[in-house]
Amino acid sequence: MTLNHKRIEEAYNLINKKIIKTPLVSNDYINNLLNSEIYFKLENLQSTGSFKLRGATHKILKSLNDISENGVVAYSSGNHAQAVAFSASQNNLSAKIIMPKTAPQIKIENTKKYGAEVILYDTYFQSREEIGNEIQKKDNRALIKPYDDEDIIAGQGTAAIEIVNDLKEQSIEPDLYLCCCGGGGLIAGTSTYLKHIYPNIRSYSVEPNEFDDTKRSLEAGKIIENKKNAKSFCDALLAPQPGNITFQINSNNLEGGLSVSDEEVTKTIILLAEQLKIVVEPGGAVAAAAVLNNKIDIKNKKIIVMISGGNIDLSLFNKL
């Protein structure tokens, strides 16, 4: 069965006692500033600090019978790492996680804290996929992919079920949906569910300027990689190219892609702290940065904006 709203609902039935139902909030100051109604989904308040717990928990719970006693392995820039480590420990499974040496300290420390063995690799000279596949075979561990897996995508999509429930309670019909995009799992899952409920909603991916592979791939109608020397401090959104499965779904669901600069993200993180009183990591703030910097016409519209994570080193947060 290909990914559809039913699989997302099944995923939610499986995981909803294991995750936090995160809030959807609106802020009068920001609404007045932008002359629109913005509804922020606060996945930074999710357990482990990001939406990634939804997909990881779904994959692990669904595969429990197939996972050997040797446990799981995953590669991740940090949020999927924490999610897999946490969910593995909840299910008494051993976890080995491959993370970049340059990942934020908070992400590496939390992954260890949840009991996983962390293997650091050099993003320039080593391939995380190769290390992961090697460990998978040698250790006989189940590989929990970060995004290009329908169970992961269905898990991430469950955030949209909560969004819809909260909007319906307030009788709100949204016009637009903006969501960050790295490998594309979160936006693939959530846009699928939102499109099912709101057939006319227009959904857009948001990426860092130099990591706008999904935007350019959507325009070209085929998968395009980012440049090798691309740079951004949005550490969660540096996937080299869209996933095969996620791109196929996103091609169907999305109107197009937007992108923002690191400077625009920095200002957004500060505004979200001052106005919403929340701590957001760079990758988690790009969709909010897009609406705050007029990347798309939102006047008099109702917009869902995904805030995907909050795992930022406080030293960096302070520097901003």
Add this chain to the structure above:
Amino acid sequence: MTLNHKRIEEAYNLINKKIIKTPLVSNDYINNLLNSEIYFKLENLQSTGSFKLRGATHKILKSLNDISENGVVAYSSGNHAQAVAFSASQNNLSAKIIMPKTAPQIKIENTKKYGAEVILYDTYFQSREEIGNEIQKKDNRALIKPYDDEDIIAGQGTAAIEIVNDLKEQSIEPDLYLCCCGGGGLIAGTSTYLKHIYPNIRSYSVEPNEFDDTKRSLEAGKIIENKKNAKSFCDALLAPQPGNITFQINSNNLEGGLSVSDEEVTKTIILLAEQLKIVVEPGGAVAAAAVLNNKIDIKNKKIIVMISGGNIDLSLFNKL
């Protein structure tokens, strides 16, 4: 009619479209650390950044027919100021707000941003009550008191209705309730409603060490003032003594009082940013500081912890 759960429910019917239904969240890391189940009520995510909007909105909406075209006046260390200014502007009323010269910049600026005229006074040499009463008479403005008013207390109490709804949805029966206490309005209102629903719940006020007037007043059975030279960076909790109405209610509802040091509050603000991804002001973090610093036995218990506000200057937040 004296304050009871019905008045709090009536208040909620009047204000619930004007405020944010704030989330109640739990965090696995903190729960494991403390061997208990903590439910944090995030009133820092409330519009204007604190619970004060509940009471101010209730008072203003309920008194609309009695407020002259000259508008309202209020005195406040900052959170009530923003709440009155915001609610007044929503109702097209002029607002004059008396605030300490030493109030956090963010509170003064936001109060002005919401359209109020701000009058700064010197806390050592001037009395805010005298200035307020003078303006009330001279300008014929309605005085919106910060806490010692049953309509204000009923408004603040509405936070407990949301707490109860969220706990019931998860079939959780709480053992303890910890809430910050300045003048005592928030804890008076919320503890009244919680006691009605959970007759066996044990509620405690939490104050800064040198501003433990409610704690000592509860012990003495009469209102006791703080020392004139008392100091704390919890700017929202520096009321000189319990209110007459709030103390009467709190004497009935509370088991006793707890207190915490500024250093304990500082560590708590950092932990709440790292773990819950939220920005909390010093006064808003004291109840969390009490559970994190073993001020009361919470082992294997279910505890509601109020996070009351998030209006902290980001420069101070960074310094911490």
